[in-house]
Amino acid sequence: MAGLVRALIIVLERLPIDSSTALGASIGRAWYALSAPRVRWVRQQLAESLPDVRIADRERWAREVFVHLGRGLAELIQLQGRRRGELLDRVSIEGLENLETARRQTAAGGVLIVTAHVGNWELAAAKAAHLGLPISVVYRPREGAAIDAALLAVRGASNSTLPDGAGAEGIPIDGRAGIRIARALDDGRQVIVVLDQNARRHEGVFVRFFGRLACTRSGPLALASMRGVPVVTAFTHRDPDGRRHHLRIDPALQLEPGASDDDEVLRRNVQRVADVIEEEIRAFPDQWIWTHRRWRTRPAENDPRAATDRSGSSHVE
DSSP: HHHHHHHHHHHHHHSOOOHHHHHHHHHHHHHHHOOOTTTHHHHHHHHHHHHHHHHHHHHHHHHHHHHHHHHHHHHHHHHSSSTTHHHHEEEEEEEEHHHHHHHSSSSSSOOOEEEEEOHHHHHHHHHHHHHHOOOEEEEEEOOOHHHHHHHHHHTTTTTTTTTTTTTEEEESSSSHHHHHHHHHHHHTTTEEEOOOOOOOGGGGEEEETTTEEEEEEEEHHHHHHHHHOOOEEEEEOOOTSSSSSEEEOOOOOOOOOOOOHHHHHHHHHHHHHHHHHHHHHSGGGGGGGGSSSSTTTOOOTTOOTTOOTTTTTBBBO
């Protein structure tokens, strides 16, 4: 199996971009058609999250999720090769002025950029680094250090043509992540955090997400609120032609300032961000990672960190 995977990677890397992504899409379709791992899970999560949507539409989105992932895999492999520049040229950006406005709000120029796994997020990070923006990507380390190193290189950290301090650096989620994030912001870097994944109970707060409580990482927003750091959201999506991508940077969010121990302010801020992410996923439901177990962490009964719905009662799965 390992040999087959290596051979597939070599093929995807050497093909022209459109041929490579077409092959990736075919792999995704085959994965879906064979009901391979995670297909049933994607169907279930779509049904639970979007119960009012027609079954036929949910089924179409479930298939397209795997097609999109197949294309994204091919593009990620292509980013490491000689067609990197051509691939990055396919990414258009809207709203750079919003980032510049946010940077001017602090003396150091550091901004917290919140995004989600919508569209090809790795390609978007690589595009930002390619432009020379000093970005720091917060990530959860994987089991293999080699995978983390490869992804960081793909995002542009190894690009020697950029000026000192530009490009991408990684901040692993560990006991010192908060310190590293604060230092990066103080150094004027744009810190990218992905806040659409499940968080462990001690890492976040429970907020509403598609009508269900989801434990959401809160540390980066707590830090931004306490230090007055601007927070902007940025999302990327694949255009209907399947070839090009659009990265949109929104104006800074109006979050509440608060002390590090103000749980209610923190929860409201996290909910505000979760609402923006949900809105983006609803706009592009076939381009989100429904394969992820977003609601894995569940609140304990009477958990004080669990948000309540608009009627005042807690959602507990």
